[in-house]
Amino acid sequence: MRRVGPAVLAVLVAAAGLVGCSDDAAPQARSEPRPSAETTRPAPTDGVDGGDGVGDPYFPQAGNSGYQVERYDLVMDVRIAGPDRLDATATITLVPTEDLRSFHLDLLGFEVSKVTVDDADATFARDGREMVVTPERQLSEGDTTTVVVAYSGSPGRTGSSSPAGGLIGDGGWVDLGDDWSTVIAEPIGAATWFPSNDHPSDKAIVNVTATVPAGLEAVAGGRLVERTDAADRSTFRWEAAEPMSPYLASLTVGDMQLSEKDGPAGIRILDGVPARRPELLDGALSRFPEMITFFGQRFGPYPFRDAGNVIVPGLEPVALETQTRSVHSESILEPALGTLPDEVTAHELTHQWFGDAVGPADWSMIWLNEGFATYGEWLWLEHIGGRTVMESARAAHDGDPDLNVPPAAPGVGQLFGRTVYQRGGMFLVELGRLLGQPTFDQLLTTWVDQHRFGVATTEQFVALAVEVAGPDKGAQVTALADAWLHAERIPELTP
Ligand code: TRP
Ligand code: ZN
Numbered sequence: 001m002r003r004v005g006p007a008v009l010a011v012l013v014a015a016a017g018l019v020g021c022s023d024d025a026a027p028q029a030r031s032e033p034r035p036s037a038e039t040t041r042p043a044p045t046d047g048v049d050g051g052d053g054v055g056d057p058y059f060p061q062a063g064n065s066g067y068q069v070e071r072y073d074l075v076m077d078v079r080i081a082g083p084d085r086l087d088a089t090a091t092i093t094l095v096p097t098e099d100l101r102s103f104h105l106d107l108l109g110f111e112v113s114k115v116t117v118d119d120a121d122a123t124f125a126r127d128g129r130e131m132v133v134t135p136e137r138q139l140s141e142g143d144t145t146t147v148v149v150a151y152s153g154s155p156g157r158t159g160s161s162s163p164a165g166g167l168i169g170d171g172g173w174v175d176l177g178d179d180w181s182t183v184i185a186e187p188i189g190a191a192t193w194f195p196s197n198d199h200p201s202d203k204a205i206v207n208v209t210a211t212v213p214a215g216l217e218a219v220a221g222g223r224l225v226e227r228t229d230a231a232d233r234s235t236f237r238w239e240a241a242e243p244m245s246p247y248l249a250s251l252t253v254g255d256m257q258l259s260e261k262d263g264p265a266g267i268r269i270l271d272g273v274p275a276r277r278p279e280l281l282d283g284a285l286s287r288f289p290e291m292i293t294f295f296g297q298r299f300g301p302y303p304f305r306d307a308g309n310v311i312v313p314g315l316e317p318v319a320l321e322t323q324t325r326s327v328h329s330e331s332i333l334e335p336a337l338g339t340l341p342d343e344v345t346a347h348e349l350t351h352q353w354f355g356d357a358v359g360p361a362d363w364s365m366i367w368l369n370e371g372f373a374t375y376g377e378w379l380w381l382e383h384i385g386g387r388t389v390m391e392s393a394r395a396a397h398d399g400d401p402d403l404n405v406p407p408a409a410p411g412v413g414q415l416f417g418r419t420v421y422q423r424g425g426m427f428l429v430e431l432g433r434l435l436g437q438p439t440f441d442q443l444l445t446t447w448v449d450q451h452r453f454g455v456a457t458t459e460q461f462v463a464l465a466v467e468v469a470g471p472d473k474g475a476q477v478t479a480l481a482d483a484w485l486h487a488e489r490i491p492e493l494t495p
Contacts, residue, residue, distance in 0.1 A: 047138040050103035052130050054199050058363040058412040061129060062188045063199025064104035067094045070144070071205040072246075074194050078212050078253055084175040086110070087152040090194050093144060093204075100139040105131045105149070106191035106198035108172075109156030116148045129158075129191050129198075149195045158189050167318050168416050171247075176314045179216060180254040184320040184327055187363055187415065190246035200359040201455045203243035208251055211235045217256040219272040221249060221324040223306050224260075240324070241305040243453050245359050250322035252310045257281070263307055264293045270308040274330060277311070284333045284341035285309055287384075291342075291349050294383055295376060299350075300445035303357035303452055309345060319344050321351030321373070342384065343377050350376025353448050359455040366415055367407040367485070368458065371424015378425060390493075393429045396422040397493050408458045408485035419490075426493065427484035433494055434476055435469055443468045458485065 050066030053059075069092055076088035092105070108129045115122045117135035125132045131149075139145050155173035167174065172189025174182050183193055190198040197204075210218035214232050222240035256272040259281050263269040269289060273280040288309065292302050308325040315329035326348035333341040354372035378392040387395070396418075397403070405411070405419040407427065414420065432440040443465055447456075450464070462481045466474040483491045 045101060045138060047099035047101040047140075049132075050098075050100050052104050054201060054362075056199060056362045056364075058415065059188050059199075062106070062363070063197050063202060064106065064130075066098050066100050066103050067096045067139075067145075067197070068202055069094045069197050069204040071207070072194060072196065072249075073207050073209075075209045076211070076251075078181070078210055078218065078251075080181055080213060080216065080253055081178045083154045084173065084181050085152070085154050086193070088150070088194070090149045090151070092147040092149070092195065094147060094197075095144055096139040096141050099141050102132055102134040103139070105133060105147075105195040106188075107131045107149075107151070107195040108158065108191045110151040110153040112149060112151045112195075114148075114150040118146055122147075129188075131195060151195070155192045158192060167316060171320070174315065176254075176312070180252075180312060180314055182252040182254075182310070182312045182315065182327055183250040184318065184322070185247045185249070186320055187247060190249060193251070194246075194249075196246040198246045200245040200247065200363070201361060203245055203359070203453060203455075205240050205243050206246070206249040207237070207239045208249070209235065209237040210251055210253065212253050215255065216253055217258055217272060218251060218253050219256065219258070219270075219310050219325065220251045221306070221322055223268065224270065242303070242323070242357075244323040244356065245455075248321070248323035248356055250310075250320070250325070250327055252312055252327060254312065256310075261289075263289045265296065265301060267292060267302055267307050268305065270306065270325065272308070272310040274311060274313050277313075277330070280311055280330075280333070284311070284328075284345065287342060288345060288349070291346055291380060294380065295346075295350060295353065298379060298441055298444065299353045299376075300448050303353055303448065307349075307352070309348075319348050321348045321355055321369075323356045324352070326351070340381070340386070342380060346380035347373045347377040353444075357453065358448055358451040361455045361457045363412070363415060364409055365458050366410070367420045367424035367427075368456070368461065370416070370421045371407060371428060374421045374425030375428040378429070389429055393426045393493055397426060397490070403490040404488055406486050406488060423484065423490055426490075427480070430480055430484060430494060431465060431477065434473065434480060435465070439468055 053061045054063035056062045071093040073091040076086045079085040106129050115124045115133055120136040122133050122135045158170050158172050171184045171186050172192030190196045208220040211233050212218045218236040220238035222238045225239050226237040228235045255275045257275045257278050258272050260270045271285050296302050304324045306324040310327045311330050313330040317332040319328040319332050332344050350373045355369035360368045378389045382388045402418045403423045405414050407419050407424040410420050465477045469477045
């Protein structure tokens with residue numbers, strides 16, 4: 001294992017500064033001189049106003065209609081002492097899916113000082129998590145458009161009143177005192193740190209350049225392509241190779257030890273742990289490369305160029321599958337908690353295939369994330385000689401009244417409820433038994449293959465399962481899915 005210091009990283013920089021520059025995608029319109037107001041013919045105004053949501057059944061105001069984002073380039077100065085404060089610019093490259101007179105972005109808190117659209121000042125209005133941007137000229141369907149938002153202030157919380165309580169349900173930027181902060185933004189917390197189309201269905205590249213006080217590190221997803229150290233501050237530029245749902249973007253700032261190494265199949269692993277706990281690299285995270293190989297055999301190749309983990313102190317026991325580099329609280333990895341550290345890292349790693357590479361089309365389909373991650377956790381435990389998958393399923397099944405809720409329609413109050421995790425996982429165990437392992441593995445690898453970097457529905461999963469099952473088992477697959485995913489009462493496990 002290689003411990004990475006600034007010197008090594010400086011070498012890694014290579015030509016990275018030239019990549020992903022936001023000017024690449026500047027539309028032609030940009031070079032046209034803008035006519036003065038007197039000579040302008042009235043701009044066409046037959047476009048529509050973009051909507052404030054994408055129709056998510058649980059979060060009607062999550063995401064926005066009328067466009068798809070290709071890339072977010074976030075450049076932020078992070079003040080971490082005292083209440084966290086960002087001074088940031090988000091450059092958003094988007095493509096309208098209709099002619100737009102105006103459009104929305106999701107952003108909570110902050111002062112917005114300026115919004116430009118293709119270099120022209122735009123007007124904007126804010127209401128809760130919605131920011132409505134009205135460009136000088138309407139946007140045309142299909143024309144790549146560059147929106148720049150300058151904003152600053154203290155990141156807010158989503159204020160979502162999920163009965164799950166705590167961070168789960170109210171994730172976003174988390175201020176962890178004077179020298180740590182992190183972002184765990186599921187389900188609708190991307191808006192707490194950058195203006196976004198905050199819904200899983202709109203995946204985009206998210207690149208993060210963060211400037212933090214000297215002595216601290218800033219870790220996001222993707223690859224660290226540039227680091228510069230000045231006397232009083234350091235700047236880190238992270239670039240993602242694959243698109244992600246906004247809630248899976250993250251940034252952790254803290255006194256970290258970074259460790260970079262080559263993983264299996266050309267994957268680059270970078271972990272960040274509290275500087276005072278370097279032993280975590282050889283403890284809780286030591287089997288991570290082996291996990292990538294193991295899950296690769298069951299789910300198909302690890303879907304991303306980069307991988308890793310970030311371990312954050314001072315946080316309640318949670319972990320989130322932020323894309324390419326999951327965030328874990330230090331507390332959730334404590335053996336005292338009754339979970340094996342491996343259980344959590346295996347769960348979050350499984351999400352990289354299920355949840356991250358293949359996302360849920362809307363939040364009601366969250367079992368496609370959590371049921372699969374629970375199943376992955378059980379697979380790993382069996383692999384290392386712990387409980388068998390069947391034993392895990394049984395232990396979770398019996399005597400839990402919370403499981404009499406359909407995982408495929410849990411309701412927003414049970415979004416991260418036990419049924420979504422445990423009963424979702426049990427369905428996969430039962431399906432695996434019905435299909436037999438080779439066919440079940442084929443189902444999982446085909447699923448990832450077909451929907452990688454996109455989102456998919458429960459219906460599509462069941463349809464694919466019926467298809468791979470073949471004519472003589474198709475009806476049984478449908479019956480199994482009805483009973484396990486859609487019915488209220490939990491079925492018995494096959495003895
Ligand atoms: N997806 C997380 C998991 O791996 C759970 C989760 C949901 C979460 N929302 C969160 C974790 C917000 C931290 C913060 O099971
Ligand atoms: Zn999970």
